[in-house]
Amino acid sequence: MAIPSKYALITGATSGIGYELAKLFAKDGYSIVIVARYQHELDTTSQALQTLGAPKIITLASDLFDPKAAFDVYKEVKANGIDIDILVNDAGQGLYGEFIETNIQRELDIIQLNIASLVVLTKQFLIDMVYRGKGRILNLASIAGKLPGPLQSVYHGTKAFVHSFTEAIREEVKDKGVTITSLLPGATDTDFFNKAEMTDSKIVQEGELADAEKVAKDGYEALMAGKDMVISGFKNKVQVAISNITPDNKVAAQMHKQQEPAQQTGL
Numbered sequence: 001m002a003i004p005s006k007y008a009l010i011t012g013a014t015s016g017i018g019y020e021l022a023k024l025f026a027k028d029g030y031s032i033v034i035v036a037r038y039q040h041e042l043d044t045t046s047q048a049l050q051t052l053g054a055p056k057i058i059t060l061a062s063d064l065f066d067p068k069a070a071f072d073v074y075k076e077v078k079a080n081g082i083d084i085d086i087l088v089n090d091a092g093q094g095l096y097g098e099f100i101e102t103n104i105q106r107e108l109d110i111i112q113l114n115i116a117s118l119v120v121l122t123k124q125f126l127i128d129m130v131y132r133g134k135g136r137i138l139n140l141a142s143i144a145g146k147l148p149g150p151l152q153s154v155y156h157g158t159k160a161f162v163h164s165f166t167e168a169i170r171e172e173v174k175d176k177g178v179t180i181t182s183l184l185p186g187a188t189d190t191d192f193f194n195k196a197e198m199t200d201s202k203i204v205q206e207g208e209l210a211d212a213e214k215v216a217k218d219g220y221e222a223l224m225a226g227k228d229m230v231i232s233g234f235k236n237k238v239q240v241a242i243s244n245i246t247p248d249n250k251v252a253a254q255m256h257k258q259q260e261p262a263q264q265t266g267l
Contacts, residue, residue, distance in 0.1 A: 005031035005055050009077065009084045011064060011121070012091030014041040016190030017140065017183075020216030021088055026054035033058045033082065035073055035091070058082070064091055065109045070120035086136045086223070087125045089118045089162075094155030096198030096259075107154045114158035119165070126169070126178065133177040138223045139166045141182045143231060146240045148248055150256035155196070163229070170228055179226040183219035186236035188212050198259070205262035210236075 008025045012018035013034035025032055026049045034049075034057065036042050042059035049057050060076060062069045077084060092114045095106055122137060129135025141163035142156075149156030163182050170180040189209040193199050215232045222230035231237045243251045 006085045007031050007033060007082050008086040008088060009033040009035065009073075009121075009125070010088040010090060011035045011117075012140075013088075014038070014045045016090075016192065017185065017188060017212050017216050017219070018088070018090035019045060020213045021090065021138075021220060022049055023052055024216060024220045025086070026050075026052035026057075029053055029055065030086070031056035031058075033060060033077060033084070035060045035062050035064070037061065037063050064113050064117040067112060067116065070117040071124075074121065074124040083128065083132065084125050085134070086138070087121060088138045088140075088223075089121060090138075090140045091117070092140060092158070092192075094152055094192065094196040094198070096151055096196045096201065098151065099153045102154075110154055111158060114155070115161050118162060122165075122169070126173065126180075129178045130173055130176045135178045136223055136226070137166075137178070137180045138219055139163075139180065139182050140219075141166065141184050141229075143184050143186045143236050143240055145184065147243055147255055148252040149259065150252055151201070151259045152196070152198070167228065179223075181219070181223045181227055182229040183215070183222065183232065184229060184236070184240075185215040185219075185232040186210055186239070188215050200261050201259050202262045203258050207258070208235075 008030045010018055010022050013022045014036040022032055032054050034042055034045055039061040042061055046057045046059050060073055062073050064070060093110050095102055139162055142159040144156040145159030145163040166180055166182040187203050187207055187209050190212050193204050210233050218230050218232040231240055
């Protein structure tokens with residue numbers, strides 16, 4: 001008799017940390033449901049993951065900026081008779097610039113993606129996991145959620161929500177066989193900064209970006225160990241520790257300097 005596949009569902013799985021996490025699940029023999037906006041990127045990712053040992057890969061093209069999309073993802077998974085053993089909420093975006101100058105509709109879309117869609121998917125699949133008495137969830141927060149972020153105010157705010165939300169519901173279900181883990185990376189070498197229109201910022205131009213593969217490994221190991229959270233990277237751990245004993249206004253000023261545009265030098 002064939003052993004049923006274990007399924008992991010990963011949003012934002014076609015690039016960056018989400019893709020690196022998908023590779024780790026594939027290598028460990030999980031069947032994977034990968035969710036992203038564009039079918040051609042999903043197809044390319046699916047082909048790559050098949051070579052790593054995933055028994056089955058299901059692609060779901062879904063625009064999680066749409067308030068209905070997360071509900072539809074859950075419905076489609078259930079319609080296929082799949083039980084999700086592990087949920088990874090990786091999809092997220094930011095927007096660079098002073099709040100009084102940035103586009104409010106874009107920011108509302110980011111709140112929808114980073115918060116509302118994550119909450120919908122977490123609730124729907126968590127209910128199923130609690131009913132079965134087992135399951136794991138990994139939510140991509142960020143050290144941004146621990147630090148006020150001038151020039152990325154909405155993004156930092158959404159990640160503060162994700163981390164606080166994750167810690168709260170973890171406590172609620174701690175005796176129900178389900179673990180929920182918050183992954184807090186720092187600035188990482190992904191397409192995030194391009195999408196956020198902040199490639200000219202000091203944090204990108206002058207900083208040392210973390211490797212997405214290393215961040216994914218930290219998150220994967222913490223998830224499988226059932227930990228409540230993991231801050232990826234020693235320097236990020238130090239930065240968060242220092243910020244915890246520094247007045248918020250001073251932390252905000254320091255972050256402002258880190259994220260302001262780098263000096264452009266002409267010829």
